[in-house]
Amino acid sequence: MRDLMQELTAVRRTVADGEVPAGEARVVTLARTYAADPADVWDALTDPARIARWFLPVSGDLRLGGRYQFEGNAGGVVRECDEPRRLLVTWEMGPAGPEDSSLVEVSLTPDGDGTRLVLEHRAQVPAEMWDQFGPGAVGVGWDGALLGLALHLAGDQMTGSPDEIASDPAVKEFNRESAQLWGAAHQAAGADPALVAANVGATTQFYVPAD
Structure with a gap:
């Protein structure tokens, strides 16, 4: 198994304000390079069989304009598809x-012999949720997704049920450190340090509940 902490440090995280068609939004961005060519990374992101191996089972129509649904998670519509770039x-x-x-x-x-991936999530977030958790509410989850993709592209993967994976000490430490890193990104974007500390605590408790 690859070093999970090393995978965390491979990602650059930023937090900003932005817009979606519905209006003002919060923006979290993750960027990292994978040791795989763009065609392979694109296939891992869009082939349902491969997606299920590093993220979640997905159903629906993964073509432009189609509706998809991740098992037990988000769904939506494919708005734009420019293979293998966007x-x-x-x-x-x-x-x-x-x-x-x-x-x-x-x-x-x-990016050299690899591929630079940038994931940007722009969303309208209820004020009470943002005030409680900050960007870590979605950021920790996206860190986990990019980790899963990294393991998959390297021919590796975590084994066990979702509960077994979540209880793994290495995964718990990964989630704790991810919450801290999202706090640092939020503070770098101008957030109050006291608010950031409270956000990190709430996010950590959500992803790594006290025994």
């Missing part, structure tokens, strides 16, 4: 609103 989808955790209020965009560019 993918834009809506990211809906509940019923879709009248306008796109949550969008995930993934961009791929060659």
